[in-house]
């Protein structure tokens with residue numbers, strides 16, 4: 001078991017070390033586990049999947065498989081909303097490669113999503129990602145270890161629900177893979193993810209990385225598409241909702257399609273009235289539950305009809321839940337439903353102890369008394385007081401045994417309540433129907449708002465008639481009640497309040513900039529509010545490239561296909577040659593792609609064009625031997641993080657080959673050094689001198 005997590009007894013002193021002659025080799029064991037699939041069964045499954053694949057899915061599949069077969073590096077992001085077949089693609093890729101005897105490492109940001117992929121694990125456990133992570137962190141894998149050998153052998157890495165994870169996790173894996181794979185070929189240290197084919201997947205409408213007390217820009221900045229890795233990422237898109245098509249009748253499909261479109265537009269933030277930070281969305285009356293008393297009673301009644309007649313029935317609880325935004329509300333609902341259920345109630349209290357290390361020396365920490373520790377409520381930590389009844393659905397709060405499908409988010413029904421152990425039946429994930437035993441665990445909260453450490457010994461569960469919206473991510477539920485009281489406007493209709501069918505929707509639209517590139521300032525400067533949703537760029541060879549344009553504050557972004565756009569603009573930027581921008585002009589900035597109504601040819605001469613790049617030299621730049629360029633504006637479009645030199649041509653035409661270094665700490669930046677020093681001296685550059693790109697009228701170029 002320890003080996004499957006890349007650990008051994010020697011990691012837990014003072015445990016005795018096992019006799020190595022009796023234990024199978026860890027390296028071969030890890031690799032063996034990943035290769036011990038039933039190849040004929042997988043080959044048949046693969047054939048079946050290929051026969052039903054849509055052309056859109058086939059394109060995605062072919063792109064990834066071609067890269068793997070060619071043994072070339074690749075970073076992809078599979079972007080598709082729920083039901084478009086992302087998991088289907090993961091399964092097809094796993095079946096294709098594993099039936100050929102190759103290794104695929106499949107993981108997901110959450111345990112629940114990991115269970116949906118065959119052989120899936122959480123990314124944290126798969127790569128040993130630290131829970132407290134920063135821009136310099138590495139994963140728990142070093143060269144010449146068994147896990148490193150597994151990574152070297154892997155042909156493909158799949159990482160689902162990527163938008164939920166902080167970009168530092170992907171960057172840590174990138175650094176570690178470069179570190180490990182440079183032992184195979186030292187050029188790998190300069191290639192993203194050490195040259196492996198990595199496919200990330202997810203939907204940016206879903207929940208972003210959870211960071212307590214963070215602000216909107218911090219959330220957006222933490223997401224994977226704000227990482228420096230994103231510019232290497234090719235975005236593949238799935239748009240057809242396959243889940244809808246599995247519906248029985250035509251009218252059903254139509255109704256579901258309407259609902260699904262509405263949900264997508266709420267997710268996109270394109271429905272409702274925009275206020276300062278949020279959007280007021282009118283909830284259609286057929287989605288509201290009329291109430292005239294205790295709203296909890298109404299939502300419970302509607303989500304769990306005939307509750308008492310269905311106690312203990314796994315299939316009943318499997319498909320239902322009440323979602324609420326906060327843990328306190330969830331607890332109120334759970335307590336209410338527990339009161340309704342007949343049968344003996346048991347209260348399990350936790351045993352909480354502070355760490356000795358909280359205070360200096362060997363003295364016992366008597367500041368944080370058990371009574372005080374008992375009052376602490378933290379995420380991923382069961383409460384001190386756990387109230388249970390047989391027949392109640394509960395959710396695991398920790399990964400316990402992924403091979404048994406027991407991970408953070410798995411739901412069970414309590415079947416027996418012992419003193420030291422609980423017995424339950426799994427109702428979600430990969431092992432539905434399985435009987436399992438849950439022991440008490442000693443858990444340490446990772447919540448960094450708690451300034452000291454303590455351990456809580458408790459069953460790692462919470463009652464789950466109701467769960468938070470965050471926890472529901474990755475769960476497939478057929479009957480869902482959404483309860484939004486308090487700070488958010490209530491979804492339950494109340495005759496007294498006219499405005500009550502309006503809910504606040506907060507959408508961080510900046511985060512949808514998948515593969516977006518900031519367009520040169522002239523786009524906004526020249527066209528301002530007139531800029532359309534849709535622009536066509538034409539290069540000197542008359543090749544055309546369509547871009548979807550999006551506006552975030554005052555900046556304009558080309559949405560999607562950022563990498564192709566950069567390649568294309570590079571082909572445009574031939575010095576001396578004019579280039580054209582064709583765009584449809586519209587008075588308003590539409591959210592939907594309109595048919596082209598009128599095209600305007602617009603000519604821009606290269607010498608007039610400033611790619612948003614102009615730097616006034618600072619004292620640092622002219623005294624420290626290197627110039628700093630922040631990784632903002634169009635700098636990422638012009639300089640490649642993999643490049644190590646840059647040519648500077650001065651106004652006399654002299655070429656200065658300077659060293660270029662890319663660093664991410666304390667912010668992303670390029671450092672131009674070595675010959676820069678001589679250049680500064682030779683041209684007598686002073687603080688305040690401007691540097692521009694591609695300009696020759698007296699400027700330093």
Ligand SMILES: Nc1ncnc2c1ncn2[C@@H]1O[C@H](COP(=O)(O)OP(=O)(O)OP(=O)(O)O)[C@@H](O)[C@H]1O
Nearest residue numbers: 052053054081082083084085086087088089242243
């Ligand atoms: N080509 C296909 N042929 C048959 N069924 C398909 C196909 N593609 C997807 N499906 C089915 O459609 C449903 C939704 O697909 P899937 O779960 O892969 O979507 P998803 O994008 O992963 O959704 P979510 O993000 O909600 O998990 C599944 O039942 C899947 O088996």
